[in-house]
Amino acid sequence: MPASKPGVESDAGSEFVEIDPTGRYGRYSEVLGKGAFKAVYRAFDEVDGLEVAWNQVNVQDLLRSPDDLERLYSEVHLLKTLKHKNIIKFYTSWVDSKRRNVNFITEIFTSGTLRQYRKKHKNVDMKAVKNWARQILRGLLYLHSHDPPIIHRDLKCDNIFVNGNYGEVKIGDLGLATILRQAHAAHSVIGTPEFMAPELYEEEYDELVDIYSFGMCVLEMVTFEYPYSECTNAAQIYKRVTSGKKPAAFEKVKDPEVRKFIEKCLAAVSRRLPARELLMDPFLRCDGERETLECIPVIRKQSRVDDMEELRSSAVTNHESDQGDSDQQRKSIDFKVKGRRREDDTIFLRLRIADPEGHIRNIHFPFDVEGDTALSVASEMVAELDLSDQDVTTIAEMIDAEILNLVPDWKPGAAFDE
Structure with missing residues (x-):
């Protein structure tokens, strides 16, 4: 200690x-x-x-x-074995x-994150952007070459770090990503919605979710805009992502080669290319150079300490609210709300929706105890996610119950009481 x-x-x-x-x-x-x-x-x-x-x-x-x-300790400790430039x-x-x-x-790293660095240095040639992109992909290739693959799950410009003196770019926050992954397995909140691949919302995914996030990083690097900044809430982001709609910032990308490369990264998972293939893409070559990949062998581990199925079966269920069996009319759809109170007292909730076919959707969203009411948030969710109006009361009651668990002295909004 x-x-x-x-x-x-x-x-x-x-x-x-x-x-x-x-x-x-x-x-x-x-x-x-x-x-x-x-x-x-x-x-x-x-x-x-x-x-x-x-x-x-x-x-x-x-x-x-x-x-x-x-x-958690065993998994984080394994990160010490990672060796890549x-x-x-x-x-x-x-x-x-x-x-x-x-x-x-x-x-x-004294130069800060890639997001900070890019905002500070806006007049940068595309050659530099391609160089950063290649370095990020090389790091992802190394992670994904492990068996089983090491998946970051929360890649974004905010956790890619820059050494400005040497033009080095390195992927960071793997330790935090590991902790968030365990929290996700325990039905908590994970990821950044603006960078999350569609399949992450459905709980079945592989290392290609990192390629999707990488594509969003490239989009931010060339437009200086945070993806989906036009959206006002998490439900809107979810709806756009799962329907395949790209961020509005994508329309600002006029270079056809850049657009094509980003589209490859954001493609549906069945068509999305892995890091190794993207590194060979003509877009990333500079002055006719051809990307040469170092030989990265498949790195095997004897066991996986955070096997996802094992964790799901022993998931933490504290503070979880469920609709139950009393409402027979809405029995076919299962709703669950899980939340956590952060150190700065902000509340983040996750609405989990499971239909009769077993299809699962997870919506992550903040809740402002000063300005939000459960009813207003539930109404917004139902409208954005094309749910039934009957679901508003159900979801609102669950949000109220979860907020009361997290903030015992919180008073439900007047709109709900009425």
């Missing part, structure tokens, strides 16, 4: 506020980045004399049992069971 040792000074004269269990890494209070699940701090490796990034993820509400934590170096990790967080040490 990491010890918090105020007063322990680094060579730079700044105090460490926490050190790892081995005493090798010291964490400063300086925050490099902060998200809903994770905080990243500047840290120092006292053995090699290097600055590193200390990633800390709170799993308080994600994984509740000791078995969940042990399985386009994957952020992962040095070590540990689970702090007392504070219920997961910590992992990675290399540090």
